[in-house]
Amino acid sequence: MHAEIDTPALLLDKPKLERNIKRMAEFAAGGQAQLRPHAKTHKCVEIAKLQLDAGAVGITCAKVGEAEALADGGIPDILIANEIVGPLKIARLVKLARRCRVTVAVDDADNVRQLSEAAVAAGVTLGCYVEVNVGMDRCGVEPGEPATQLARLVEAAQGLSFDGLQAYEGHLQNVMPFAEREARAKLDMRKALSASQHIEAGGLKVGQISGCGTGTHTITGRLPWMTELQCGSYATMDAQYAAVGGATYENALTVLATVISRPAPDKAIVDAGLKAITPEFGPPTVLVRGAEWVDFSEEHGVVTLAGPAQELRVGDKIALVPRHGCTTVNLYDHYHVIEDGAFAGTWKVAARGRCQ
Amino acid sequence: MHAEIDTPALLLDKPKLERNIKRMAEFAAGGQAQLRPHAKTHKCVEIAKLQLDAGAVGITCAKVGEAEALADGGIPDILIANEIVGPLKIARLVKLARRCRVTVAVDDADNVRQLSEAAVAAGVTLGCYVEVNVGMDRCGVEPGEPATQLARLVEAAQGLSFDGLQAYEGHLQNVMPFAEREARAKLDMRKALSASQHIEAGGLKVGQISGCGTGTHTITGRLPWMTELQCGSYATMDAQYAAVGGATYENALTVLATVISRPAPDKAIVDAGLKAITPEFGPPTVLVRGAEWVDFSEEHGVVTLAGPAQELRVGDKIALVPRHGCTTVNLYDHYHVIEDGAFAGTWKVAARGRCQ
Numbered sequence: 115m116h117a118e119i120d121t122p123a124l125l126l127d128k129p130k131l132e133r134n135i136k137r138m139a140e141f142a143a144g145g146q147a148q149l150r151p152h153a154k155t156h157k158c159v160e161i162a163k164l165q166l167d168a169g170a171v172g173i174t175c176a177k178v179g180e181a182e183a184l185a186d187g188g189i190p191d192i193l194i195a196n197e198i199v200g201p202l203k204i205a206r207l208v209k210l211a212r213r214c215r216v217t218v219a220v221d222d223a224d225n226v227r228q229l230s231e232a233a234v235a236a237g238v239t240l241g242c243y244v245e246v247n248v249g250m251d252r253c254g255v256e257p258g259e260p261a262t263q264l265a266r267l268v269e270a271a272q273g274l275s276f277d278g279l280q281a282y283e284g285h286l287q288n289v290m291p292f293a294e295r296e297a298r299a300k301l302d303m304r305k306a307l308s309a310s311q312h313i314e315a316g317g318l319k320v321g322q323i324s325g326c327g328t329g330t331h332t333i334t335g336r337l338p339w340m341t342e343l344q345c346g347s348y349a350t351m352d353a354q355y356a357a358v359g360g361a362t363y364e365n366a367l368t369v370l371a372t373v374i375s376r377p378a379p380d381k382a383i384v385d386a387g388l389k390a391i392t393p394e395f396g397p398p399t400v401l402v403r404g405a406e407w408v409d410f411s412e413e414h415g416v417v418t419l420a421g422p423a424q425e426l427r428v429g430d431k432i433a434l435v436p437r438h439g440c441t442t443v444n445l446y447d448h449y450h451v452i453e454d455g456a457f458a459g460t461w462k463v464a465a466r467g468r469c470q
Numbered sequence: 471m472h473a474e475i476d477t478p479a480l481l482l483d484k485p486k487l488e489r490n491i492k493r494m495a496e497f498a499a500g501g502q503a504q505l506r507p508h509a510k511t512h513k514c515v516e517i518a519k520l521q522l523d524a525g526a527v528g529i530t531c532a533k534v535g536e537a538e539a540l541a542d543g544g545i546p547d548i549l550i551a552n553e554i555v556g557p558l559k560i561a562r563l564v565k566l567a568r569r570c571r572v573t574v575a576v577d578d579a580d581n582v583r584q585l586s587e588a589a590v591a592a593g594v595t596l597g598c599y600v601e602v603n604v605g606m607d608r609c610g611v612e613p614g615e616p617a618t619q620l621a622r623l624v625e626a627a628q629g630l631s632f633d634g635l636q637a638y639e640g641h642l643q644n645v646m647p648f649a650e651r652e653a654r655a656k657l658d659m660r661k662a663l664s665a666s667q668h669i670e671a672g673g674l675k676v677g678q679i680s681g682c683g684t685g686t687h688t689i690t691g692r693l694p695w696m697t698e699l700q701c702g703s704y705a706t707m708d709a710q711y712a713a714v715g716g717a718t719y720e721n722a723l724t725v726l727a728t729v730i731s732r733p734a735p736d737k738a739i740v741d742a743g744l745k746a747i748t749p750e751f752g753p754p755t756v757l758v759r760g761a762e763w764v765d766f767s768e769e770h771g772v773v774t775l776a777g778p779a780q781e782l783r784v785g786d787k788i789a790l791v792p793r794h795g796c797t798t799v800n801l802y803d804h805y806h807v808i809e810d811g812a813f814a815g816t817w818k819v820a821a822r823g824r825c826q
Contacts, residue, residue: 117557118558120556120558120559120826121556121826122825122826123826154768154769176768176769177769196730196769197730197731197739197784198730199728199729199730199741199784199785200476200477200728200785201473202474202476203476221731221733222731222732222784224784224785225784225785247733251733252731252733252739252767252770252772253730253731253733253739253770254731254733255733284767372555372556373555374552374553374554374555374609375553375577375578375608375609375610376578377577377603377607377608377609377610377611383608383609385555385825386825387825388748388750388796388797389796389797389800389823389825390825392744393749393750394744394749394750394766410750411608411640412510412532412796412797413510413532413533413552413825414608414609416608428553428555428578428580428581429555429556429580429581440744440745440768441744441745441768444745444801445800445801445823445825446823447823466823467745467801467802467803467822469478469741469742469743469745469746469769469801470476470477470478470479
C-alpha cells in the first residue's frame, strides 16, 4: 500500500473530504444558521479554502497562532473562539486584525479593557463574542446579569464591537445515546437563548449566537435562534465521532504505519506509537480485518492478529483511523493527500504546533 | 513569571539539566558500562552535546528521522535502538551511515538481508544489535537459538557488523514498589545474559549488551555484564519518573501556561490542553501550592484552587510539570532555556515530529 509514502504518515482522502464538506454545507444551507467551520482539527489552509468555497462565511480557530497561520494562507475572516489573554498575545491579535477580520471570545472585564486599549492603539476594531457557559463549565460567564454586563462593557469599549455570543456545547458532543444528547443539548442551549434575550431586553442587539459541534449539529444547528455553526471534525472525521453516530460523514483521515516486527503469529508491532497517533479517546481502528490495536508505546503500536490478518509480514503497511483526529493531526507537518487511491501530493498542516 | 515568554511554552532549567547530566555521568563512571543516552525524550542537539561532553560514548534514538536531526547537529555516533524496515527508510539509513557511525537493532532475517544489500550498495557498514525480548513482549527475538541464528546471519552478511544485543527492559521502568522492580529486572535481564552466553558459546563475540532506562539504571546498570546504558529521561525528568522514585534527578522541564479564565473562586482555566501537555500517564503537577490539575480538554486545562492559590488571576502564569516528558517535548519546536531564573534563549527541539 502506497510504496512511495514512508511511515508513519498522515493520509487524507480528498474525495471523502470533499463529500464531507459538501454535506455539511448542504446541511447549513438547509437551515437559518451560517457555517464557520472550526480549523483546530484540520489546521490546514487548503481545507479551510475548500470550506469557504462551499459557502462557509469564515473560519473558527482556538489560538492566535492558528489564526496567524490561516491568515498567512489568505483566510480573510477568522473567529478565535477562545479568550486571548496577556500583553504578548493581545499585541499579536491586534496586529492580525490589520490584515483580516478578527473576532474573539471574552469572559472577563479586565481582559475586555486590555483588548480595547490595544485595539485603539493599533487602530483596529476587534469583533467580540461574549462567551456564555452553557454547561461545559470551562470558560464563559453565566447568562443573565453577568453576560449582559460584559456585553455592555464590550459595546461601550472603543476599538471593540459587540457581535454576539460564543456558546459552545462541547460537553455534549460524545453523549450517548443520541436521544440523551438531544434532550440535554436542547435544554443546555436555552442558556444561550436566555443570555441573548436578557441582553436584547437591555437594548443591545445580539448579532450572532455561535456554537455547535459535529456531534450536535443536527440538534443545535436546527434551533431557530442559532445563527452560526462551528463544527470542525466533520471534514476529516475520526474514530470517536464515527463511534458516537457520525455516519453521515466519511472517515477521510488515516495514519499509515509499517509492520516492523512479527514476534508471534498473532501479534504485529507497527512503527506508530504515541508520537504518531494520540491515545486520549482510546485506540485507533486498524483497517485490516482481524487486526486489533491493543497497546500504545511511545514509538510502537501493538496489534493482535486473527484469521487472514496473520498473513501480515514485516514491511507491510496498514492504515489506522485515529480515535481523536484533532490531536493526531497536530503531530504531523503534512497531510499526504490521496485521490482515487493514489498519492496526489502533500498539504501543509500549517497550524501544527500553534498552541500559543 | 517570565513576562517575555508567551504561553504555552516548554521551559528547560539549564542548571538542573546540567546537574542531572553530571549525576548520570558519574553513575556510569562508577561502574563498568558506558553511557549512550536516549534522545527520544529531549530530541535536542544541544542536550546531546552536553551528554557527550560529560562522557557519553554516543547517543541512542528511536527513529531514522531523529538520527538525521542529530547527525545534522554534528552528533558522530548514533544507535537507533529500533527495527528499521522498508526500502525508503533503509535508503535513508545507509545514507546517514555515510556521515556518522550508525548502529541499528534487528529482529528479522529478511530485514537483515535488506539492510545488508543496501549497505553494500551504499559502500557503508552498519553496526547491528540483535534485539532480544527480555520481557517487554514488543520487538525482539527470544534468547537461545533464535537470537544466535540471527547473530550469525548478521555476522555473515556483507555490509553489517554484529556488534551486540539490544535488550531494553522498558516494561519495568514504572514498576512499584522499587523492590519488585529490582527483583523482576534482575530476573528478566538474565535473558540478555543467556542470549549472550549462547551466542558466545557458538564462537561469536558479543560486543555490547545495551539496554537500561532511567527507572532501572541503579539495578541493571550495575549488572556486571551490562556494557551500555540507554537512559534518557534522567536529563529532563518528568512527573512520572519523579513519582516512581527518581529523586536523584531534578525536574528540569516545565510547561508555562497562562490563566485565561477564572469562572469560579476555586477554578482556573489555563491555555494548555492536550496539544500542549500530554495526558497518557496522568495529569501534570501544578507548581502552585493548593492548585491541582483536574481535567484536560483539547486547548484548555482545568485547575482547582484552594487556599492562597485562589489569588491567581486572569493573565497570571503558572508552571506545570508534565507527567510524560517524551511526548510533551514532541509538541514543541523550541525549549525556552531558563538560567538562574531568567530566560536565556531558545534551543531547537530538532527531532520534533521525526516519527519516521
